[in-house]
Amino acid sequence: MVGPVSYSLVNAKRYDAIVVGSGACGGWAAMELAQAGLRVLMLEAGGNIVPAHDFHHTFLYEMPFRGEGRPGAMRRYTGTERNYRIMLDSEENPYTTSPETHYRWSRSRCLGGRTLHWARATDRMADYEFKAASRDGYGKDWAVTYADMAPYYDRVESFIGVSGERLGLPQFPDGPFLPPMPLNCAETIFTAAAKSLGYATTHRRLAQLTRMHHNRPPCHYCGNCVNGCDVGAMFSTVSTTLPPALKTGNLEVRTDCVVAHVRMDHENRAQGVTYVERYSKKSIEVDARYVILAASTLENTRLLLLSAKGGLANSSGLLGHYMMDQVGGGGVSGILPKLKGGPARLDDGKSAGITVPNFQNIDKATQRKDFIRGYVMNATGGQTEYPQYAASLPGYGSAWKKEVKSRYVAQARVWNAGAEMLARKENFVELDPEVKDHWGIPVLKIHFTHCDNDRKLIADFQHKAEELFRRAGGEVMPGMSRGGPAGFPGGPGSPDAKAGHGRSLSGAIHEVGTARMSEDPRDGVLNSYCRTHDVPNVYVFGGNAFCSTGDKHPTLTMMALTARGCAHLLKA
Ligand SMILES: Cc1cc2nc3c(=O)[nH]c(=O)nc-3n(C[C@H](O)[C@H](O)[C@H](O)COP(=O)(O)OP(=O)(O)OC[C@H]3O[C@@H](n4cnc5c(N)ncnc54)[C@H](O)[C@@H]3O)c2cc1C
Numbered sequence: 162m163v164g165p166v167s168y169s170l171v172n173a174k175r176y177d178a179i180v181v182g183s184g185a186c187g188g189w190a191a192m193e194l195a196q197a198g199l200r201v202l203m204l205e206a207g208g209n210i211v212p213a214h215d216f217h218h219t220f221l222y223e224m225p226f227r228g229e230g231r232p233g234a235m236r237r238y239t240g241t242e243r244n245y246r247i248m249l250d251s252e253e254n255p256y257t258t259s260p261e262t263h264y265r266w267s268r269s270r271c272l273g274g275r276t277l278h279w280a281r282a283t284d285r286m287a288d289y290e291f292k293a294a295s296r297d298g299y300g301k302d303w304a305v306t307y308a309d310m311a312p313y314y315d316r317v318e319s320f321i322g323v324s325g326e327r328l329g330l331p332q333f334p335d336g337p338f339l340p341p342m343p344l345n346c347a348e349t350i351f352t353a354a355a356k357s358l359g360y361a362t363t364h365r366r367l368a369q370l371t372r373m374h375h376n377r378p379p380c381h382y383c384g385n386c387v388n389g390c391d392v393g394a395m396f397s398t399v400s401t402t403l404p405p406a407l408k409t410g411n412l413e414v415r416t417d418c419v420v421a422h423v424r425m426d427h428e429n430r431a432q433g434v435t436y437v438e439r440y441s442k443k444s445i446e447v448d449a450r451y452v453i454l455a456a457s458t459l460e461n462t463r464l465l466l467l468s469a470k471g472g473l474a475n476s477s478g479l480l481g482h483y484m485m486d487q488v489g490g491g492g493v494s495g496i497l498p499k500l501k502g503g504p505a506r507l508d509d510g511k512s513a514g515i516t517v518p519n520f521q522n523i524d525k526a527t528q529r530k531d532f533i534r535g536y537v538m539n540a541t542g543g544q545t546e547y548p549q550y551a552a553s554l555p556g557y558g559s560a561w562k563k564e565v566k567s568r569y570v571a572q573a574r575v576w577n578a579g580a581e582m583l584a585r586k587e588n589f590v591e592l593d594p595e596v597k598d599h600w601g602i603p604v605l606k607i608h609f610t611h612c613d614n615d616r617k618l619i620a621d622f623q624h625k626a627e628e629l630f631r632r633a634g635g636e637v638m639p640g641m642s643r644g645g646p647a648g649f650p651g652g653p654g655s656p657d658a659k660a661g662h663g664r665s666l667s668g669a670i671h672e673v674g675t676a677r678m679s680e681d682p683r684d685g686v687l688n689s690y691c692r693t694h695d696v697p698n699v700y701v702f703g704g705n706a707f708c709s710t711g712d713k714h715p716t717l718t719m720m721a722l723t724a725r726g727c728a729h730l731l732k733a
């Protein structure tokens with residue numbers, strides 16, 4: 162469907178709130194505010210999404226171009242023939258990096274943003290992360306504590322539905338979980354191995370339903386999540402927050418509307434925003450009492466930088482600085498020989514796994530001398546959609562085919578599910594002075610490198626991951642050793658492997674920071690409610706406020722901060 166689509170035509174001259182972006186945070190903010198009776202306009206830069214048309218339950222071999230698309234057609238998209246509609250047109254939306262930066266900014270421009278294909282891991286951060294600076298002296302504590310966040314974690318989890326198991330560990334706080342998904346054979350073996358090494362383990366916590374929840378059906382384990390879930394069993398804006406928001410009659414959604422900047426009045430308040438229609442390139446102004454930026458972390462900062470000389474709400478001079486993303490890469494893949502030759506199973510349908518919560522630098526007893534902060538390990542195994550290892554397995558003919566088949570259900574891997582990256586001021590984003598996007602809007606330039614602590618942390622993870630893999634009886638397969646199979650970050654042939662690192666030190670698609678929260682306006686851009694210190698009617702929801710990455714997946718914390726910020730706005 163091409164051209165702006167507008168749902169629920171509130172058609173006001175002036176709205177109570179404009180929400181920019183429809184991802185995890187924009188969807189939540191629109192729902193909360195519309196349900197409270199505010200007239201809300203949601204502006205989404207990407208296209209409309211109709212699950213029946215845009216989500217594909219098709220095997221790659223059934224597609225005319227085996228998922229690669231017509232020759233050349235996929236070059237501009239980050240996805241495949243199956244899911245490019247829910248990804249991003251990178252020719253329309255470029256960004257630049259400094260020469261020393263190895264960072265891939267993974268984005269999605271469509272109604273629902275990245276919630277349409279995210280991996281759904283949903284963990285709470287703990288006080289040892291919010292107060293890490295007080296413990297080890299590095300960086301800055303958050304302006305919120307776990308006690309401040311807990312009611313909002315409860316609220317978000319109860320609504321979106323998170324399957325998991327209560328563990329009772331302070332560093333991995335529990336929520337009101339739906340029943341966990343059962344473990345498969347490989348996960349049962351990894352659980353025993355982890356326990357024998359003295360680690361606590363649990364089911365991966367996922368925003369994926371295991372029973373009927375708020376009128377959404379449980380997952381039927383088809384494994385299609387990265388291409389969009391057409392039954393709504395995984396949390397996404399389209400399945401979960403948008404329907405109740407639209408039901409209020411208070412929300413208008415306009416898609417294909419690229420917000421260009423925030424407009425200010427003469428009293429230091431935001432008056433509204435200016436957006437450009439994606440196809441006609443027409444520039445349009447809309448006004449509101451509140452402007453809510455929820456266009457994803459780095460896009461939010463880009464919009465603030467575009468909205469005033471030197472950046473809107475930048476009296477601290479810190480806007481754009483302290484960009485972080487959990488350290489990506491590392492891991493071991495191979496097979497568990499005792500599972501070889503087993504019957505074919507739908508192992509990747511639930512896309513779950515086990516989690517080993519961080520066990521280091523939590524307190525004095527677990528303190529390491531060589532690095533600060535920690536990481537979370539995940540492990541899983543079993544049959545996947547395709548035996549990607551086949552091309553790297555030596556041999557040929559029927560013996561080779563037999564070997565490929567016998568290993569199919571025995572695949573196994575341990576991966577890095579969140580390794581904390583330290584906040585450093587020299588990692589920052591700015592507007593590129595030369596490059597502009599399809600609509601003539603300056604793009605972001607990213608400056609991003611890692612420090613010694615990041616490298617030591619990932620080296621320790623790699624050591625422990627290999628130990629766990631060996632304890633489970635794992636055998637590393639050719640082409641699937643450190644960092645994963647060929648073609649994956651850190652795998653054979655990747656720039657990191659060629660440089661001898663054997664693993665990627667890029668990001669984990671968990672970009673945060675660049676407008677950190679603080680009690681003192683001189684020390685941050687946002688207050689603890691994610692409202693800018695400088696402009697009282699501009700809120701910024703996403704990962705911008707984070708003072709550290711922590712070792713948890715970030716989206717639940719972004720959404721809980723959004724819920725907390727909305728409660729603050731509604732009280733104002
Ligand atoms: C493959 C993948 C797996 C992931 N797995 C996990 C996971 O397991 N757990 C986890 O916690 N996180 C995960 N993440 C990260 C997670 O998706 C993000 O943290 C989350 O979606 C952020 O929500 P958001 O609302 O800030 O931004 P997004 O979901 O990115 O939504 C932003 C929206 O704003 C729109 N927008 C951008 N610019 C403009 C503009 N100028 N005008 C109007 N609209 C605009 C975009 O089109 C988009 O729809 C994953 C991400 C990816 C890509």
Ligand code: SF4
Nearest residue numbers: 380381383384386390
């Ligand atoms: S595996 Fe479950 S959550 Fe994923 S697409 Fe299928 S039904 Fe939806």
